[in-house]
Amino acid sequence: MNQPASAYFMEDRHDPIESHTLSVLVQNEPGVLARVIGLFSGRGYNIESLTVSETENQKHVSRITIVTTGTPMVIEQIKHQLDRMIPVYRVVDMTLTGRSIERELAMVKLRGTGEHRVEALRLAEAFRARVIDATTESFVFEITGNSAKINQFIDLMRPLGLVEVSRTGVAAIARGPEGM
Amino acid sequence: MSDTSHDPNQMTGAAMIVRALIDHGVQHIFGYPGGAVLPIYDELFQQSDVEHILVRHEQGAGHAAEGYARSTGKPGVVLVTSGPGATNMVTPLADALMDSIPLVCITGQVPTHLIGNDAFQECDTVGITRPCTKHNWLVRDVNDLAKVLHEAFYVASSGRPGPVVVDVPKDVQFATGTYHPPRKSDVHLSYTPRLKGDATQIRKAVALLASAKRPVIYSGGGVVNSGIEASRLLRELVEVTGFPITSTLMGLGAYPASGKNWLGMLGMHGTYEANMAMHDCDVMLCVGARFDDRITGRTDAFSPNSKKIHIDIDPSSINKNIRVDVPIIGDCANVMGDLLQVFKAEAKRPDIKPWWQEIAKWRARNSLSYKKNSDIILPQYAIERLFELTRGRDTYITTEVGQHQMWAAQFFGFEEPHRWMTSGGLGTMGYGLPAAVGVQVAHRDSLVIDIAGDASVQMTMQEMSTAIQYELPIKIFILNNQYMGMVRQWQQLLHGNRLSHTYSEALPDFVKLADAFGCVGIRATKPGDLDGAIQEMIDVKRPVLFDCRVAALENCFPMIPSGKAHNEMLLPAEANDEATAAAFAGGKALV
Numbered sequence: 001m002n003q004p005a006s007a008y009f010m011e012d013r014h015d016p017i018e019s020h021t022l023s024v025l026v027q028n029e030p031g032v033l034a035r036v037i038g039l040f041s042g043r044g045y046n047i048e049s050l051t052v053s054e055t056e057n058q059k060h061v062s063r064i065t066i067v068t069t070g071t072p073m074v075i076e077q078i079k080h081q082l083d084r085m086i087p088v089y090r091v092v093d094m095t096l097t098g099r100s101i102e103r104e105l106a107m108v109k110l111r112g113t114g115e116h117r118v119e120a121l122r123l124a125e126a127f128r129a130r131v132i133d134a135t136t137e138s139f140v141f142e143i144t145g146n147s148a149k150i151n152q153f154i155d156l157m158r159p160l161g162l163v164e165v166s167r168t169g170v171a172a173i174a175r176g177p178e179g180m
Numbered sequence: 181m182s183d184t185s186h187d188p189n190q191m192t193g194a195a196m197i198v199r200a201l202i203d204h205g206v207q208h209i210f211g212y213p214g215g216a217v218l219p220i221y222d223e224l225f226q227q228s229d230v231e232h233i234l235v236r237h238e239q240g241a242g243h244a245a246e247g248y249a250r251s252t253g254k255p256g257v258v259l260v261t262s263g264p265g266a267t268n269m270v271t272p273l274a275d276a277l278m279d280s281i282p283l284v285c286i287t288g289q290v291p292t293h294l295i296g297n298d299a300f301q302e303c304d305t306v307g308i309t310r311p312c313t314k315h316n317w318l319v320r321d322v323n324d325l326a327k328v329l330h331e332a333f334y335v336a337s338s339g340r341p342g343p344v345v346v347d348v349p350k351d352v353q354f355a356t357g358t359y360h361p362p363r364k365s366d367v368h369l370s371y372t373p374r375l376k377g378d379a380t381q382i383r384k385a386v387a388l389l390a391s392a393k394r395p396v397i398y399s400g401g402g403v404v405n406s407g408i409e410a411s412r413l414l415r416e417l418v419e420v421t422g423f424p425i426t427s428t429l430m431g432l433g434a435y436p437a438s439g440k441n442w443l444g445m446l447g448m449h450g451t452y453e454a455n456m457a458m459h460d461c462d463v464m465l466c467v468g469a470r471f472d473d474r475i476t477g478r479t480d481a482f483s484p485n486s487k488k489i490h491i492d493i494d495p496s497s498i499n500k501n502i503r504v505d506v507p508i509i510g511d512c513a514n515v516m517g518d519l520l521q522v523f524k525a526e527a528k529r530p531d532i533k534p535w536w537q538e539i540a541k542w543r544a545r546n547s548l549s550y551k552k553n554s555d556i557i558l559p560q561y562a563i564e565r566l567f568e569l570t571r572g573r574d575t576y577i578t579t580e581v582g583q584h585q586m587w588a589a590q591f592f593g594f595e596e597p598h599r600w601m602t603s604g605g606l607g608t609m610g611y612g613l614p615a616a617v618g619v620q621v622a623h624r625d626s627l628v629i630d631i632a633g634d635a636s637v638q639m640t641m642q643e644m645s646t647a648i649q650y651e652l653p654i655k656i657f658i659l660n661n662q663y664m665g666m667v668r669q670w671q672q673l674l675h676g677n678r679l680s681h682t683y684s685e686a687l688p689d690f691v692k693l694a695d696a697f698g699c700v701g702i703r704a705t706k707p708g709d710l711d712g713a714i715q716e717m718i719d720v721k722r723p724v725l726f727d728c729r730v731a732a733l734e735n736c737f738p739m740i741p742s743g744k745a746h747n748e749m750l751l752p753a754e755a756n757d758e759a760t761a762a763a764f765a766g767g768k769a770l771v
């Protein structure tokens with residue numbers, strides 16, 4: 001109870017932090033992404049990853065996939081805050097549904113010669129990564145999978161001459177016949 | 181001439197804006213002209229359906245529109261120019277968003293081809309106002325304008341009401357396009373506010389209410405926003421259940437202060453009985469309030485043993501600060517109507533006599549008492565007299581922000597909703613005077629009083645000039661203690677009585693200032709003169725600046741000290757220096 005004097009009540013909350021993947025269907029119109037991002041920064045929420053693209057061209061609908069972290073109460077707030085935005089159609093918590101598939105694509109550039117090159121190719125094959133560019137001293141691999149798999153691949157490439165990585169962020173979709 | 185030239189729906193963007201205002205039944209707008217809205221002002225000049233009130237600063241227009249909206253239940257409309265016109269509107273927009281006030285603000289913008297060029301009086305209006313509006317639009321094509329304007333009115337006034345901005349570049353105002361009257365398809369398909377409460381949840385709520393031993397109803401501004409029917413249903417609910425009721429600052433008037441079940445306001449400066457009832461209750465019914473931090477005190481000690489029912493139209497209000505047991509998402513009036521129906525059909529009002537006896541003991545502590553003084557006007561006394569002398573009149577009260585605001589909430593009894601206009605969420609000093617202007621525009625013959633502080637009132641004092649121009653007989657009742665009293669109170673309590681920059685060494689002579697503005701100045705310095713002076717203020721049919729000189733160092737009690745729970749209130753009788761120091765012991769480290 002040794003809090004500093006303040007006109008605000010200061011409380012430490014020690015609820016566990018969870019990671020959730022949210023799928024958000026929005027009207028594709030100018031400023032919609034700024035609204036979503038502004039909500040997160042304005043209210044102090046975290047964005048671990050964010051992907052967005054138009055998915056239904058005819059209806060001008062875009063799908064945003066957000067990976068965020070927070071206490072269960074904050075996660076609930078985030079969903080409600082997103083849902084009440086005017087251009088937002090639906091918010092689905094893919095983590096709660098428990099039956100979603102998550103994928104990310106990464107392009108991984110390596111520079112090296114000799115033994116390192118051979119080792120990198122061997123590992124790439126094990127991870128089902130494809131070579132999409134090659135020179136005598138470099139490769140670019142394309143790898144798809146969940147974030148953990150990509151992290152692991154990148155970690156393995158690090159000592160073999162990793163130059164840079166470009167990742168798309170997570171896209172998610174539910175299993176089974178139903179749409180969101 | 182071709183046929184299209186006779187099409188009455190072919191018009192310029194500027195004409196569409198005025199036409200849309202008329203189609204939405206707008207009678208008054210508040211605004212300030214400038215380069216980027218000249219075409220709209222030219223259209224306004226050539227019609228007489230919409231009356232424009234010229235303010236002295238755009239912030240004044242915003243707060244006036246808020247007062248207009250809150251006292252009528254209709255959206256307030258503002259018209260300002262680009263750049264500084266828009267940025268000056270940011271405070272009222274943020275204020276309206278926090279307090280759920282419907283505003284439609286139309287801003288001019290530099291021509292489309294200059295957007296992004298740092299043109300004269302350009303700013304990113306939609307970017308700047310995005311976090312302080314419910315929604316906003318930049319209209320780049322004149323043929324989208326009608327749809328956007330109609331949607332703007334709908335979004336502002338439906339669901340949880342709030343402010344919206346429509347930014348219209350000057351070339352779009354000049355361009356000719358097709359107008360259409362409001363129609364359903366103007367609204368985003370994705371925007372579907374939920375009005376009707378879930379029947380299963382309502383049944384659960386009724387079961388809880390019927391089994392309660394120590395119930396309390398905690399109502400908020402949402403009941404006022406929902407409309408007059410919600411207040412009627414709230415009163416019926418209290419009558420049918422026999423439960424005690426308290427309300428937030430924003431909800432005052434929904435249940436009458438003279439009602440026998442009224443506990444007074446709750447929260448940081450609420451009454452002892454209201455806060456104790458909240459703390460000790462076993463069933464809490466929250467209607468249209470949001471468990472704000474001024475209400476809850478420390479959240480981990482907030483009403484620890486109660487089951488909580490929460491009715492709110494905004495799902496994001498549920499479980500934001502306090503976990504509730506039975507959330508019901510829907511419009512207050514709608515849900516209360518259903519709830520009453522089920523309660524009357526299936527439940528019996530529980531016997532809560534012992535609970536009322538406990539409440540009577542808390543009431544007997546008389547937490548709003550203050551020591552009478554025959555030499556100096558005490559601010560509490562001033563409000564009490566103002567209330568007594570305006571009783572039975574058609575009165576509207578606005579306030580600024582600070583001690584005077586809390587005293588007004590504590591000592592002025594509100595019998596009806598829509599009579600109390602105050603900045604609750606954002607706490608905007610300078611709100612009350614322009615809000616009074618807006619209220620008086622809507623209610624020409626009513627008595628409109630801004631209960632003000634000497635510091636707040638100087639923030640938007642220029643709007644007195646607006647009141648004179650439009651012959652709006654607003655009364656500015658200034659509790660003048662020469663301090664920023666609430667800030668000083670916190671400095672006394674938390675910062676070792678170091679009164680850092682809270683004393684106004686140079687105040688204007690408010691009576692002379694009244695003279696300069698062309699209104700009436702009245703001063704009262706003695707309790708004995710107060711009644712006569714207030715009566716004079718009420719009787720004069722012109723705007724009044726009333727300089728009420730009150731005790732300089734009076735503080736606002738009771739209060740919940742920071743970091744404390746509802747049952748740890750500091751009462752006025754106990755608020756001597758020692759008790760105060762002990763209550764704020766947590767702050768001693770910094771003293």
